[in-house]
Amino acid sequence: MRPRSMPSLPTRRHSSFMANAAKSESDKIDAAIADERRLRKLLKSVLVMGGQNSGKATFMKQARAFSSGFGTVERDEYKCAIHSSILDTARTVLNDPTVISANTDICDSITSFVQATYNKEVPRSQLFIALLVLWADPRIQAHIRSSPNLPPDGSFLYFLDSLLRISEHSYNPTDAEIIRFKLPSPAITETPFDVQITYAHSEYQLQTILTCVRHDIGLQRKWFSFFIEAEAIVFLVDLSSYDEAIVSQDTEDSVNAMREAMIQFQTTGSPWSTIMLIMNKVDLFASRLSACPLTTCFPEYQGANTAGAATDYCIARFLSPLPERLNARAWCTNAIDVNLMSGVLQEIGEFISAHSIRTSDCRF
Ligand SMILES: Nc1nc2c(ncn2[C@@H]2O[C@H](COP(=O)(O)OP(=O)(O)OP(=O)(O)O)[C@@H](O)[C@H]2O)c(=O)[nH]1
Numbered sequence: 519m520r521p522r523s524m525p526s527l528p529t530r531r532h533s534s535f536m537a538n539a540a541k542s543e544s545d546k547i548d549a550a551i552a553d554e555r556r557l558r559k560l561l562k563s564v565l566v567m568g569g570q571n572s573g574k575a576t577f578m579k580q581a582r583a584f585s586s587g588f589g590t591v592e593r594d595e596y597k598c599a600i601h602s603s604i605l606d607t608a609r610t611v612l613n614d615p616t617v618i619s620a621n622t623d624i625c626d627s628i629t630s631f632v633q634a635t636y637n638k639e640v641p642r643s644q645l646f647i648a649l650l651v652l653w654a655d656p657r658i659q660a661h662i663r664s665s666p667n668l669p670p671d672g673s674f675l676y677f678l679d680s681l682l683r684i685s686e687h688s689y690n691p692t693d694a695e696i697i698r699f700k701l702p703s704p705a706i707t708e709t710p711f712d713v714q715i716t717y718a719h720s721e722y723q724l725q726t727i728l729t730c731v732r733h734d735i736g737l738q739r740k741w742f743s744f745f746i747e748a749e750a751i752v753f754l755v756d757l758s759s760y761d762e763a764i765v766s767q768d769t770e771d772s773v774n775a776m777r778e779a780m781i782q783f784q785t786t787g788s789p790w791s792t793i794m795l796i797m798n799k800v801d802l803f804a805s806r807l808s809a810c811p812l813t814t815c816f817p818e819y820q821g822a823n824t825a826g827a828a829t830d831y832c833i834a835r836f837l838s839p840l841p842e843r844l845n846a847r848a849w850c851t852n853a854i855d856v857n858l859m860s861g862v863l864q865e866i867g868e869f870i871s872a873h874s875i876r877t878s879d880c881r882f
Pocket residue numbers: 568569570571572573574575576577671697698699700703732733798799800801802851852853854
């Protein structure tokens with residue numbers, strides 16, 4: 519019987535080869551960690567918060583459009599959601615006995631359209647043609663325009679007015695349409711926000727991640743510890759809510775929406791040293807003021823009942839209780855206005871970068 523061969527022991531040459539391989543692996547890991555550290559230093563993180571319906575999602579979409587733009591997959595998702603929303607709303611609005619009884623001569627078309635929207639096998643193109651025919655009838659148009667079941671943002675009427683274009687197979691939602699269209703908000707959304715900055719005669723790329731936390735304040739507070747490394751906070755306020763009552767999430771009492779936002783801003787804002795306050799929906803605020811003065815919310819207000827004076831007062835009320843050490847700035851916006859928002863977003867980028875340059879020796 520032949521003796522079994524013994525496993526060979528590592529030679530000196532072999533073990534030095536292993537040591538070199540391990541060292542090179544370790545160097546690679548060190549380099550990766552150093553890269554990651556550098557990246558983390560460069561990447562600024564900003565939290566986006568605010569009350570219900572204050573315009574958080576709209577702000578995030580504007581930041582996306584301004585920075586990297588929407589990709590093909592996102593546009594397709596919006597196209598699909600816009601199509602479903604048009605058909606769902608049309609069904610709700612037309613499936614109304616008063617519309618059917620007032621239009622006996624075309625009640626069959628209305629009923630068959632409504633039924634077809636339930637049938638998953640009917641192609642959407644066919645449903646859009648049926649809806650176009652109904653929308654072309656002035657009586658149906660009048661019913662739809664005055665329906666109490668329309669979404670309050672006016673997007674449905676906008677989409678119906680453009681139905682021919684929107685229902686085409688090749689339809690690609692525009693930035694403005696994506697910005698106007700409301701999807702349900704997930705708990706957390708993130709978007710990169712990269713801005714070209716000029717500082718000390720040199721160009722820099724400010725790379726930021728905006729993280730938006732849904733309005734439930736309990737949830738926002740829970741996330742605080744997670745985002746403690748965030749550089750700054752953007753807080754949105756719905757200016758036009760100054761005459762609205764909401765249920766407080768803390769006390770469950772009925773409270774004024776703007777005053778509640780003020781309390782939330784002062785409690786959420788203080789842990790961060792850089793605060794950007796966005797007084798949003800200034801368009802709606804301006805149009806509401808003539809019917810309902812600012813004293814509804816702030817009885818002590820003695821200024822003029824104009825949008826400019828009233829906004830300045832609101833900003834002062836929000837900012838004045840903050841400690842002086844904080845670096846705070848306010849903007850007054852209409853978040854659905856793409857041109858206005860691109861100017862505001864550029865300024866926000868400059869504000870974040872100026873703060874970063876002041877507070878760290880890291881140049882980006
Ligand atoms: N007229 C006007 N409408 C706005 C403005 N900003 C946002 N909106 C609209 O207000 C509605 C609410 O905006 P969102 O961006 O969804 O607000 P949000 O804070 O994410 O809302 P929630 O997540 O539901 O709390 C949408 O229909 C927007 O199109 C604005 O400045 N002016």
